[in-house]
Amino acid sequence: MQLTIYFNAPGAVAVPVQYGHLLQGMIYHQMDDPALRSYLHEQGFVLEKRHFKLFTFSRLMGKKTVYDRKTRRLILDPPIRLTICSPIPFILQELGTGILRKGKVRIGSAFLEVKEMATAAPKVSKNTIRVRMLSPLVVYSTYSRGGRKYTYYYSPYEERFSELIAGNLEKKYLLVHGRTCISDGLTVRPVKVDERDMKVTYYKETVVKGWLGEYELSGEPELLQLALDAGLGAKNSQGYGCCSLVQ
Numbered sequence: 001m002q003l004t005i006y007f008n009a010p011g012a013v014a015v016p017v018q019y020g021h022l023l024q025g026m027i028y029h030q031m032d033d034p035a036l037r038s039y040l041h042e043q044g045f046v047l048e049k050r051h052f053k054l055f056t057f058s059r060l061m062g063k064k065t066v067y068d069r070k071t072r073r074l075i076l077d078p079p080i081r082l083t084i085c086s087p088i089p090f091i092l093q094e095l096g097t098g099i100l101r102k103g104k105v106r107i108g109s110a111f112l113e114v115k116e117m118a119t120a121a122p123k124v125s126k127n128t129i130r131v132r133m134l135s136p137l138v139v140y141s142t143y144s145r146g147g148r149k150y151t152y153y154y155s156p157y158e159e160r161f162s163e164l165i166a167g168n169l170e171k172k173y174l175l176v177h178g179r180t181c182i183s184d185g186l187t188v189r190p191v192k193v194d195e196r197d198m199k200v201t202y203y204k205e206t207v208v209k210g211w212l213g214e215y216e217l218s219g220e221p222e223l224l225q226l227a228l229d230a231g232l233g234a235k236n237s238q239g240y241g242c243c244s245l246v247q
Contacts, residue, residue: 001085001087001089001092001119001120001121002083002084002085002119002120002121002122002229002244003083003085003092003095003117003118003119004081004082004083004084004117004119004120005081005082005084005114005117006114006115006117006118007078007080007082007105007112007113007115008078008079008080008112008114009078009110009111009113011078012075012077013062013075013076013078013112014068014073014075014076015060015073015074015076015110016073016108017072017073017074018201018202018203019060019074019108020201020202020203020239020240021203021204021238021239022108023057023060023082023107024057024237024239026105026106026107027055027057027084028041030095030098030099030102030105031091031094031098032094032095032097032098032101033094036091036094040055045175047171047174048171052175052230053236053237054087054091054172054175054236054237055086055088055092055230055236055237056084056085056086056230056231056237056239056240056241056242057082057084057135057239057242058082058083058084058239058242059134059135059239060074060080060082061080061081061082061134062076062077062078062079062080062081063076063077063078063079064076065077078112083242083244084242085230085242086229086230087172087176087226087229087230088176092119096119100114102114122228122244122245123225124224124225124228125221126221126224127218127219127221127224128216128217128218129216129224129245130191130214130215130216130217130245130246131214131215131217131228131232131243131244131245132213132214132243132244132246133197133211133212133214133215133241133242133243135210135239135240135242136199136201136210136212136240136241137210137211137212137215137232137240137241137243138153138208138209138210138233138234138235138240139153139154139160139164139165140152140153140154140164140209141160141164153209155198155211156188156189156190156211156213156215161188162186162187162189164233165186165232166183166186166187166219166223168233169183169186169226169227169232170182170183170223172226172230173222173223176226176230181222182220183219183223185218185219186218186219186220186223187216187217187219188215188216188217188232189215189216189218190211190214191214191215192213192214193211193214193215194213197211197212197213198210199211199212203235203238203239208235208238208240210233210241215232227243228244228245231243
């Protein structure tokens, strides 16, 4: 399920280049139920010592977006759009209620007025779909060497890219539905991706590498549905892996 929020502002809005953690904080702050807000922020849904928040969100999408070298900020012309996805309808309901009640949000030093909201529930019935990333798709492994941990980020052209996405979707499916859905044969193929789609970002002080672009997903429709609703890859609740159907 998707919740898209449209914001207005008196003029152009300036935000830091690395604003993902600010958007995440705004989302938690806007949730109307304090118990849900605390649960998701502090713990989330636990499986095999891993914590899943089961929501993801897009980048801010303005009518026009430019980088101001002088201030080192992004300048977005309103209206500004934000899409938030979750396979748990209650999460989006509480978020929508909170945003409507307050009528405006704060992202860093910028205040945005809520213009309108729209929900959508695109349904997957085929074994192959095409998606466009609304925030970078992140796939990684962590290794230990000499007592230190290293993170390796995969490109869409490496074999492990699909394998890790498939395994991640299996875990999410088990959490959401309480039963397994085998991901054997699930593939993620880049169809409109080039070097400009590789994005090096920061979540707070952590370097994160991910990819935008368009991809063809093939596999069980139930897993493809979850890719739309919960996000692809890792770090979804930090603002990565949000995607939409390309019709």
